[in-house]
Amino acid sequence: MTGYAQVLRDVPNGQIGVEIRSVNSRFFDLSFRVSDELRGTEPALRELIAGAVRRGKVECRVVFRPQSREDAPPALDARVLAQLAELAQRVGQAMPGAALPTVGEILRWPGVIVDAASAESLAPELLAAARQALEEFVASRIREGEKLAAFMRERADANAAIVEPLARRSPELLQAWQAKLVERLRSALEQTDAPIPAEETMARVRQEVTAYGLRIDIAEELARLHAHVDELRRILEAGSPAGKRLDFLLQEFNREANTLGSKAAAIDLTGASIELKVLIEQMREQVQNIE
DSSP states (O other): OOEEEEEEEEETTEEEEEEEEEEOOSSEEEEEEEOGGGGGGHHHHHHHHHTTOOSEEEEEEEEEEEOOTTTSOOOBOHHHHHHHHHHHHHHHHHOTTOOOOOHHHHHHSTTSBOOTTOHHHHHHHHHHHHHHHHHHHHHHHHHHHHHHHHHHHHHHHHHHHHHHHHHHHHHHHHHHHHHHHHHHHHHHHHTSOOSSOHHHHHHHHHHHHHHHHHHTOOHHHHHHHHHHHHHHHHHHHHOSOOHHHHHHHHHHHHHHHHHHHHHOOSHHHHHHHHHHHHHHHHHHHHHTTOO
């Protein structure tokens, strides 16, 4: 399923941006584009997103835009300065002639200037922004899912509109086909000089026609298609992640429609089989997008 969300959040030392987007995919594929200073937050972000998304090619982009020097002058870490002063004093005691460090050397000492954009300081704000973005992202996918569910219900109703009349007419169509075949065979026998009596031959013909009629009876396929329509509606009403379940169900839909077409003994059955296959293919294409 597709989805998109973006959240910008101001922090004391700049601005954090979290963007989550997805495109259709049968499987779950999560990738990140994260600023180097925030790379350490990727495992937490992965766990957060994987807990809410099960299908789709998802990309999460995280950026940090620091404030300019004029807006955010550098700060000194008092703890590091105190440690550096203590070290300088101990060096002076051990080596009285040693020169004290200059201001420039002190400022270049690791940790003296506070790195306000460190991952540790930004992580709480980043995760809060990611949760907000994920909530909006999931909401956008839910809206799309509702539209897809409406599409699936419409196609399910169209399937039922084809199956239910055929189920009522199935015995009538079978009897008409058997009667037509018997009449053709009777006409063919009347034109031949068969040594077997006509009544005995016709009795055998009726037995074979009845046996073949059982093999081409579509009542079972229609009953299963009707059950599949009911199951499709039930899954859509349940509202839980059901993409893979629907995918499997539509394979069963297609199998029954193919069998119906292979057993078709009348032109309207052939047409119904084709219409069912078209509807099933339309649903199958959309099911690839449903979580």
